[in-house]
Amino acid sequence: xxxxxxxxxxxxxxxxxxxxxxxxxxSLIKAKRINTTLAKAKELRKYVEPLLTKSKDxxxxxxxxxxxxxxxxxxxxxxxxxxxxxxxxxxxxxxxIIKTGxxxxxxxEMCFIELVDYNENMLKSDAPKKATRTRRSSKxxxxxxxxxxxxxxxxAE
Numbered sequence: 001x002x003x004x005x006x007x008x009x010x011x012x013x014x015x016x017x018x019x020x021x022x023x024x025x026x027s028l029i030k031a032k033r034i035n036t037t038l039a040k041a042k043e044l045r046k047y048v049e050p051l052l053t054k055s056k057d058x059x060x061x062x063x064x065x066x067x068x069x070x071x072x073x074x075x076x077x078x079x080x081x082x083x084x085x086x087x088x089x090x091x092x093x094x095x096x097i098i099k100t101g102x103x104x105x106x107x108x109e110m111c112f113i114e115l116v117d118y119n120e121n122m123l124k125s126d127a128p129k130k131a132t133r134t135r136r137s138s139k140x141x142x143x144x145x146x147x148x149x150x151x152x153x154x155x156a157e
Contacts, residue, residue, distance in 0.1 A: 008039055010043060020040075025044060025047055025070060029048075029115075030075060034112070038108075041097050042097070045095050045097065049093075049095060052095075053094075055080050058080050086117040095114065095116065100112060
């Protein structure tokens with residue numbers, strides 16, 4: 001039976017997996033976006049999102065809990081100062097996974113994982129776009145307006 005065996009072991013022992021996820025979380029917080037395989041990104045999301053939620057409460061206890069996972073003072077400092085300010089009003093969903101295709105060597109599915117509030121391009125695209133006019137409809141209206149002007153000139157003569 002396979003009761004309660006939900007997470008991906010990523011072909012590693014527990015200590016190796018913990019070190020991998022800790023290092024990837026540090027890289028994600030430093031760089032705001034990393035390129036990795038889809039399986040690792042999905043596991044990283046489960047690992048880092050609770051830490052980001054914990055960083056909203058800037059207390060000594062929270063810092064100690066996050067440090068026990070990340071083991072990097074500079075990253076913890078950046079997380080609680082910079083990242084926590086940006087995600088303060090977001091109720092969850094701090095990361096985004098964008099699939100980029102398959103790796104050439106072994107055909108592993110690759111993706112970007114990024115912090116949502118740090119991608120300016122995506123934030124700009126969320127703004128409502130102005131409706132674009134097609135050439136055909138404006139051309140018909142212009143022709144109709146010209147026809148009216150011509151008809152009025154003939155009527156005036």
